[in-house]
Amino acid sequence: MKIENVAKQYRLGMVGTGTISHDLKRWWYSIRGLEDPYIKLGSDNKHEEISGDYVWALKDINLEIKKGEVIGIIGKNGAGKSTLLKLLSQVTSPTSGTIKIKGRIASLLEVGTGFHPELTGRENVFLNGAILGMTKKEIDSKFNEIVSFSGIGKYIDTPVKRYSSGMMVRLGFAVAAHLEPEILVVDEVLAVGDADFQKKCLGKMKDVSNEGRTVIFVSHNMTSIRNLCSKGVLIKNGKIDFIGDVDKTISNYLKDDNLNEKDIKTSIDSSLSTYSTGDAKFKNAYISNDFKSQTPLNILHYQEPFFIHTNLLIAKKLSNVCVSYKIVNEYGEVITNSYSYNRKELLSFDVGSYTITFKSPLFLLPGKYALSFSIFHFYTGESIDLIEYFNPFRVLKESLNGDKEYPWETVKGYVEMDEDWIINKNK
Template identity: 75%
Template sequence: MMSTEVVVKAENISKLYRLGQVGTGTISHDLKRWWALTRGKEDPYLKIGSTNDRTKKAQSDYAWALKDINFEINKGDTIGIIGKNGAGKSTLLKLLSRVTSPTSGEIKIKGRIAALLEVGTGFHPELTGRENIYLNGAILGMTKKEIGRKFDEIVDFAGVEMYIDTPVKRYSSGMYVRLAFGVAAHLEPEILIVDEVLAVGDAEFQKKCLGKMSDVASHGRTIIFVSHNMQAVQSLCKKAIYLKAGEIADVGATDKVINNYLSREVKNCISVQWDDEATAPGNEFIRLVSARIEPKLENETDPITIATEIDITFEFFLHHECNLNLSFFLNTPAGLCIFNVTTASVLLKKGYHAATLTIPGRFLNDDIYTTRILFVKDTSVILFHMDDILTFEVVDEARTGNWYGKWEGVVRPTLPFKIS
């Protein structure tokens, strides 16, 4: 392990944003502020900011995106920053990467820092791959010499030798992204800040990105990773900071922080009903009436655990008699399909119908799941489909034993497995 030298230190950082339109009114605000400050008084707009809770209507024109954030990051740490949309993750990222500055407080950094909020920043479509590597590298803070040293490696990583002197506007989007990420991946900062948006793209690319990052982390460099993807945070980060409404809600070992986050933030959508047929999802063939998840729980307030049996029911109205079957997909929010089951095709009359699927207990792993439903006519024509109607979370049950790590696997069935 590295020495515990602190390389990033945030002291009471706060960031105030003005809500709504900037334009009319700002001159008068600016003048009032200037008048107050010249008289030695406090900034009149700094006091009234509300905490950043997007669900409530703001009481004033200003809101704290971050409020009194304090933390330290040691050399060699991999830190995940998690939180809902709007919790202040992006703002913190922008502050750390020096894109904007805090309203108050101070962040101190030791060593070279590089932020990857986007790949290919400053890429120019008319320039060749070679020219863009140099330009992008320089934007990210490398000198010409450093880029020159890494040049072959970058080209190799991106696999674009043949096209290196072709303008990047002629590149396929895959080549473009690979080249852009190649430059970013060969930065050698002591502290690397990565936004999860980087990891969008195909699964292969995602794996490559995360792989490169853990590579970087294993070389004793410090990584700050901002993400929604708990899986990625868990696999990459030893520690995590959980932001909620602009404040630090929890900090510490990743597993502990993530559990805390999930228990406080994930809202299950386990029942939807459409009373008005005109606005219900569907079309001239079929209309959804309701969709719900019914876990078999002892108390209604208990969470769904890996041991819980779950019924999923869809009610729908069929406008024309036909041979119909339903196809159901269970997905993770990242889009990975856990399974797909179909009903038998049956001749259904016009009218209300319902279909229920039962997922046994001790089958799903602890994760968040979403649903996708297809209505199929004559086993070949899709009449209607809908994604993400229901979302639910399965949590781990209290474990016995000493191991608390994430249980691997997309499913977690109990299968006969014995020592003889």
């Protein structure tokens, strides 16, 4: 499969009377055999600085995928991943460029597409299978397998409107899992269902890739990307930022642009909040190696004590709240999670600015980490402000004064416990 210079342009805003004048102009140009007058317009897909009516959701995408490769596509929300999948699955066509595909392609942007609530599970298996491109004969021959994979069993002759949403998803995935295309395009469908079923799905996906078929997989779950894919493609602002080994792609993705040893970003732009009610805002956050130190660090030494400081601006009086600090690894997985409630009463804040300092009793093993922190209502669990993957930092193998060094070549694990070894000879 080959993707050449593919680009996709979208018009911003609503379809209204303004659009028809553009349409007419475009039509007038095409009649005279000229190029689309709007094709040269349009900003790159950078969400903060879009000007004008047009935006390139994807631009200059060149990618070659060989048979049997399992590719993970990653990128932030809105980077253009889904647009690329839509183009690949022919839901919409590119504004320019060409995609060439060899072999039968099936895409799975959603499970259970086209399920009709009034029809029974059995009827829907056939309908859904046919929508995904299977013939009746193929479905017939795999029907029993599909039903046993889904675990629906005796509910198969009940209308799916009586199913729980979990059952619906399982049946949908069961059908999709038995597709046998040469190229499979999968959007984050694995993010559904219970843990057991997710495991089953991942296993099935692995089988598919082991059979030598090509899989293109989009997900935010770095763990499943790492488990499944051999190669990664990082999309950023509508362009391919990195292609290569999957681990490298993931760490590239998680690496903040501003990770520069001299220039550490400590202030938090409000756009960085994953979720915020506005009642409280984290204004800045940094790591230091001393309780009083105001010097932010993004490099720590082996066994160097560290402190996490945040500045919290309270806009509304709050009570019964709790603050949590998390340390995440370079793949975004949470490795420690500390709540203020573990050590203190529930917190109350008056309007104003607060500094919250956290002293870590443990040391981190060498590696790359970042911070996530949040403030939330203790009783409802509702977040007030939530910042994820902030201030990436590194822990070196060397200790601060150079007298000690992490002795192992590869680092396994994340945290060095405050441990003691006691060795006695048995009599």
